Amino acid sequence: xxxxxxxxxxxxxxxxxxxxxxxxxxxxxxxxxxxxxxxxxxxxxxxxxxxxxxxxxxxxxxxxxxxxxxxxxxxxxxxxxxxxxxxxxxxxxxxxxxxxxxxxxxxxxxxxxxxxxxxxxxxxxxxxxxxxxxxxxx
Amino acid sequence: xxxxxxxxxxxxxxxxxxxxxxxxxxxxxxxxxxxxxxxxxxxxxxxxxxxxxxxxxxxxxxxxxxxxxxxxxxxxxxxxxxxxxxxxxxxxxxxxxxxxxxxxxxxxxxxxxxxxxxxxxxxxxxxxxxxxxxx
Numbered sequence: 001x002x003x004x005x006x007x008x009x010x011x012x013x014x015x016x017x018x019x020x021x022x023x024x025x026x027x028x029x030x031x032x033x034x035x036x037x038x039x040x041x042x043x044x045x046x047x048x049x050x051x052x053x054x055x056x057x058x059x060x061x062x063x064x065x066x067x068x069x070x071x072x073x074x075x076x077x078x079x080x081x082x083x084x085x086x087x088x089x090x091x092x093x094x095x096x097x098x099x100x101x102x103x104x105x106x107x108x109x110x111x112x113x114x115x116x117x118x119x120x121x122x123x124x125x126x127x128x129x130x131x132x133x134x135x136x137x138x
Numbered sequence: 139x140x141x142x143x144x145x146x147x148x149x150x151x152x153x154x155x156x157x158x159x160x161x162x163x164x165x166x167x168x169x170x171x172x173x174x175x176x177x178x179x180x181x182x183x184x185x186x187x188x189x190x191x192x193x194x195x196x197x198x199x200x201x202x203x204x205x206x207x208x209x210x211x212x213x214x215x216x217x218x219x220x221x222x223x224x225x226x227x228x229x230x231x232x233x234x235x236x237x238x239x240x241x242x243x244x245x246x247x248x249x250x251x252x253x254x255x256x257x258x259x260x261x262x263x264x265x266x267x268x269x270x271x272x273x
Contacts, residue, residue, distance in 0.1 A: 004158035008165035015169025022172075052173040062162075065169045114171045117235045121165045124246040128161065131253050132154075135260075 005132075007062055008125045014057070014064035015118040021067045022050045022111045026104050033099040037087045045097040047073035073098055149189050150256055156184045157249040159215055164242050167233050174229040177219045178238065184215075 025048050035045035053068035075098045083092030141147040160181045167178040223232040 004155070004162045008162045011162065011165040011169050015165075015171070018169070019172075052170070054170050054173050054176055063166050063170075065173055110172070113235065114168075117168050117171060117239060118165075120239060121161075121168050121242055124242050125161055125165065128157075128246055128249050131250055135253060135257060 005125050005129050007060065009122060010057075010060055011062055011064055012118045012122045012125070014066065016115055016122075018050075018052055018065045018067050019111045019115040019118065021070075022052075023108065023115075025050050025070060026108050026111065029099045030101065030104050032097060033101055033104075035097055036085070036094055040087050040089050042087070044077060044095050045099070047075075047097060047099045049073050145190070146259065147256075149186070150252055150259070152189055153184055153252055154249065154256075156181065156215055157245055157252070159217075160245050161242070161249075163217055164238055164245065167238050168235065168242070170231075171233045171235055171238070172231065174231060176230075177232045178223065178234075179217050180220050180241075181215050181217045 029047050032045040037044045049071055051068040051071060052065055054063055055066040055068075056062070057064045077098050078096040079093045080096050081092055082088055082094045085094045088094045141151075163179050163181055170176040220232075224234045224237060226232040
């Protein structure tokens with residue numbers, strides 16, 4: 001009866017999973033916003049980014065969305081003058097992670113919005129299924 | 139009795155299948171709302187006149203094993219990428235969540251309407267049979 005509706009549920013679930021992974025990476029970035037290098041020669045935490053792709057689920061025969069890969073942001077590190085810091089170089093500068101809290105929180109909002117949209121589609125599909133089943137009642 | 143032999147029921151079940159397929163496509167669009175280079179898809183509109191004409195036509199009977207069976211149902215409706223969109227993100231994604239959510243809502247409402255009509259029709263048949271229809 002509702003194979004197509006079940007497929008919609010599976011697709012929306014894959015979207016929610018992808019957004020969940022994205023949210024996890026965002027929280028990793030935010031948590032490490034101040035993770036400096038352990039010693040002067042090393043590099044601090046590098047911001048991670050999530051790449052999505054539209055992938056064919058061969059088992060279900062559907063176009064779902066997947067996390068293609070979790071890559072690193074290649075932008076430059078920030079430098080902060082802090083001569084007393086254990087990992088400061090000869091000039092007194094410390095390399096800080098290339099995480100911007102502002103960018104991360106905006107990204108988080110977007111992930112949340114997409115997650116909610118998927119949730120709404122699931123709710124609408126679920127209602128369609130339940131109402132079809134309700135046809136049996138009379 | 140197969141209700142699909144009745145023209146109206148046939149068109150209604152076809153329309154339900156259309157809504158099911160559309161829901162799947164819309165779910166895919168929403169799930170891919172952040173996938174780079176993804177363009178939203180949609181389904182060809184349901185042509186009531188054409189479906190009605192098809193529903194009136196006589197299907198092949200296929201009584202012997204050697205006869206070709208022509209399935210009149212189960213054909214998926216054609217879908218394609220939508221040409222125009224309100225905006226396209228720098229990454230090439232053209233899904234606008236607001237548009238998609240509106241379509242999802244309308245799809246669910248139309249489906250609900252159809253289910254109610256279906257129920258009414260079954261009620262009318264029941265009345266005709268002589269049992270008291272519930273509605």
